[in-house]
Amino acid sequence: MTENQSKSKVFIETVNDLKGIIQEEGIKPGGKLPSERMLAERLGVGRSSVREALRSMELLGLIQTKHGGGTYLADYRNHQLVEVLAQFILPDEAESGHVFATQRILERDAICEVALDDALCKLPVWESLLHNVIEGQSVMREDIIREMIVATNNRLVYKIWLLLNQYALRPYKGVSTANEKVHLERFLSNLRMGQPTLALEAYEEWVDTLAKER
Amino acid sequence: MTENQSKSKVFIETVNDLKGIIQEEGIKPGGKLPSERMLAERLGVGRSSVREALRSMELLGLIQTKHGGGTYLADYRNHQLVEVLAQFILPDEAESGHVFATQRILERDAICEVALDDALCKLPVWESLLHNVIEGQSVMREDIIREMIVATNNRLVYKIWLLLNQYALRPYKGVSTANEKVHLERFLSNLRMGQPTLALEAYEEWVDTLAKER
DNA sequence: TAACAAAAGTGGTCTGACCACTTTTCATTA
DNA sequence: TAATGAAAAGTGGTCAGACCACTTTTGTTA
Known part of the structure; x- marks a missing residue:
């Protein structure tokens, strides 16, 4: 007492x-x-x-x-806090679709942040990625998203995103197909030009395409 | 082996x-x-x-x-996480900034989702909350945000948000001050009218005010 | 001086023992 | 029969001691 x-x-x-x-x-x-x-x-x-x-x-x-x-x-x-907690929280959600939805929330925000920041959207990474896409080289979807999230410089978001990726039923893996090339080009171009709205649009279409492909 | x-x-x-x-x-x-x-x-x-x-x-x-x-x-x-983390991890300014930033990402998204959905933005909760604010009754900031996130019906986001709320150096607690009333009113009104952009604006100002007050 | 074996230090794990507290059981009582 | 209450069983909290496996230090030997 x-x-x-x-x-x-x-x-x-x-x-x-x-x-x-x-x-x-x-x-x-x-x-x-x-x-x-x-x-x-x-x-x-x-x-x-x-x-x-x-x-x-x-x-x-x-x-x-x-x-x-x-x-x-x-x-x-x-510290492993986020990881440990994720182990207990995420399995329950794996099949709910919430993981995918949450990932998209984080990704959309990263896109906005990058596109709205002069310094970030001028990073040479986007140009180099865009170049690879045009050249037809295999570009991992996962890598593009990762670069964006890393660019926003929020370790916590990055960690959460990685974990979500791990538990997502449809993880961002594999190489972009020819069909995606169009969306990717549009997306990266708009990102580089600092056009958040347009980049987001391209992103949404891109992701929707992926969703349908499964 | x-x-x-x-x-x-x-x-x-x-x-x-x-x-x-x-x-x-x-x-x-x-x-x-x-x-x-x-x-x-x-x-x-x-x-x-x-x-x-x-x-x-x-x-x-x-x-x-x-x-x-x-x-x-x-x-x-x-959890005791607040204490443990505050002692070992949170002293890092960047880390706590990330927690705050991540929370805002989730909150902004919830606002958009609610405001963009006819059914969601017409929920009686907002009216009732707005009424309370106008009447000068104590309205917990935390509750408003929570209602929005719950409304979006994404359990995972809700869980993550709750956890972040615990880590945040400055959790959404306490009663809204008179100063906040203006922002809150504007925010809730716009939310109810399905105006995501305006609601977001009000939200940003509201949160910025909180940040300065500390 | 270099190499190596013994000794000491340290984490990893298990067992058994008490204590304090809670829940269940069951005989006693109103 | 139902309510009461005390004993018993169950459970977490903590400690002490014992081994084991591994690392570091020590000290002797070549």
Whole structure:
């Protein structure tokens, strides 16, 4: 009652303590953490509780472990949170069509962002892709979309998109067919010229075509 | 050798096994998982390994635990993630910016979908919300956005949005201030009238205002 | 000095033991 | 019969100790 976190479980406390230790000792990504036995003694808890905390952090990708070698702080930018959650959330949605729809939401936004940004829509990537398409070289649909999302420089969106791609029943794979060439050309041209509306139109038609082909 | 993931740690395997069990048995949020001792026997591993897996999932907010009462599949709304992430990950400015940006992508799309659909933009919810705003009743920002996303009927987007909402440094909480009233009124009116462009404009201004207020 | 084997350190896993708490069971009682 | 309440069973929370497998350090030997 009177205590704020009296009910808080040891392993949760330990996660917080570990954060403190990491900060106090100025452990940087790649740096080594004290051993499990050391931490247990230092924090006055059992080794198993320390392990539960460490394993939680490991699943999140916050730390890395070398069997027999020690525990190391990972680059927090590489956290696996999104991936882990996706594993639990996405399977339920795989057959609902929502995955596909959600992917398109992200893609449409990326198109707008790129087309609306002078710097982004002038990137040499689009020209090079367009060139490949015209030359008849195989261009992966997936790559084009990826380039756009990467260009918007939002790692989180990129991660989500990758995961959705993985769970989508009709993933963006394979080589563009002759039929797609027209749409692709139109799309890339308009993208390069900074025409979001036109690029979006071409994109919609392109995607609709794909949907029908299956 | 012959096994694919022989090196994979038991607790990681167990997380996957649990995922499988949850799906196979069709355990829904709020449903009860087998006990730790049961799981240990069933999966042929030690209870400590089961616990390491369960604790990891608990930290992620995928399950909830009642001391003496059992383990339950959680509603994705409740996790400690906010805390954990805030401490380890979110200090990165870019990261939190991405969370915010991603949320807005989903929200903008929901606005468009609602405003472009005759049936959706005529839902009585908007009228009722608008009424509340005008009357000066407290209207949660979060609720308005949620109603829109729910209206689009994409469970996955809704789930992702909920999760992002948790990570956001500045979640959509609290009551709308007087200052917001103007934007909200404009936004809801245009939404109801099926004016996506105008509704989006109002939304952008509304959100920008929020961003500045912090 | 280089190479190598022993020792120490460390994570990985299991078992068993208590404790605290909740749910179920079932005999007692109104 | 129905309500009550205490015992029993079930369950999560935590700890200690034991091995194992692997890595790092140490120290001796060639």
